[in-house]
Amino acid sequence: MEKFLSGDEAFAEGIRLACPDVISAYPITPQTIVVEKLSEMVEDGSLDAEFIHVESEHSALSCAMGASAAGVRAFTATSSQGLLYMAECLYYASGGRFPIVMMNANRSTALPWNIYGDQRDSLSQLDSGWIQAYAENAQESLDLALMSYYIAEHKTVSTPFMVNLDGFILTHTYEKVDVPTPEQAKRFLPPYETENKLDLDNPKNMAFSAGPDTNYIFKYKEHAAMFRAVPVIEEAETKFAEIFGRQYSGLIDAYKTEDAEYILITLGSIAGLCREIADTLREAGVKAGVLRIRYMRPFPAKEIAETVRYAKAVAVLEKDISFGNEGTVFTNVNSALHSAGITVPAYNFIGGLGGRDISHQDMISIFEKIQSGTANHVSFIGIEEGENL
């Protein structure tokens, strides 16, 4: 059934269809609507879950972890400082191999304090052992809510999953969304079954210590499980397409890249505008293409390298900066290109920090700069190198 929903509302609909047993969350702008909607659904009986109002994000994830350790499906959601406040628990959840799903509304981090969207919050947690996906629109948000559980809970993966929605631009923008039926969702997502749970009939030690002699084995296994998610993502998308009729494209989403000479790599909701600009440029004879990264972890190193192998130049546009270096997405992309022996010139563009709008003209000038080879290694959109601000 088609509905006119915001990204937050669409995600909440997806979670209702996934039927989590426990939801524990603490509200924070621009995630709040998800938590409000889910609490309304529990209240009106359309979602049979335990909704636990906790006193902080640290508790929200701890609580979800407790639920997962009891063998049930758990959900939480956060944003920005909330994600940073629960950072300690992110590692517990991944190390404990608890397949919790969390929605993160991408928002700027303080100071200066700001509630608007950028991706510095989630990108700062790439090493926390969570699968990370980035949605482009409200439909993909809803669909990822369902697929995330399929992938996270798969026996070969058993890894927590963070779905990222750009704050406001996606969380608060209304658009047409197809909301599947509970019957369809049930056919897609099997009930959660695990041996990684507290069980009186089969007692075992969980969430334990491991000294230097065995600790690295657990870390190796976490690393391997993350890569095992790759075929499971494909499996989930195939099954999803069979049931819901929407086919996704795995770790990346490539647009007109086959013959592209200039490729813009980005992630999240800005990708739509990028594709529109690529079309405009193609009408003017510029062979432009767009590569949207859908998953930052597991990182699509091979897919990115193969897609840009024959390009003349590449731009990485991201809402992030690692101070004193460059954007983190750019670092990851460059490493992928280097490992594959690809020497395409690559340039980094930092934009959208603190919710700043990225305009048509900004995007066109990115392509112009990489075409002419006049781009800096790292540029902040709208600021000239060395400008006295």
Added chain:
Amino acid sequence: MTEILWLGRGGQGAFTAAKILGAAYAANPESHALAFPSFGPERRGAPVRAFTKLDSKPILDRSQTEKADFIMILDETLYSAHLQNLLKPGGKILINTRNAELKQLIPFDGDSLAKELKLPVVNTVMLGALAGISGIVSVENLHQAIADYMPVKIQEKNKSAVQKAAEEAAAL
């Protein structure tokens, strides 16, 4: 693409109008819409903006509207001459006012109609006026969107508001 910029004050329901318009337009299987508020903390009485984008294909550009086909002003004190620069060629400004001095705009006395219908705010009145003047969306689709996305208690009043305003505006 048709782009509508809504200007109102916090509490006037500018975003609700933007959203109802989007939902009504997108009800057609071939039509697509985006509706979003000017992002940020909401304060009652403070100037707010909202945006509706309408098109026959999926809308990829989520950036704020730079040039609008229609600017809808719910509170006349928010009008300033520079708004003319935010219009596309042939674009129109529809303003809730009794002041006929604002001739270069399309004045519509939304306040009086809202008062007559005992509505505390003018948002759906102006939405109906937009439908009447532009024909971009039908009253039937607006009624359906109100039924789908507004609280039951206030649906009937708002349906009347849309209907009457559309009729009055069409006669302008």
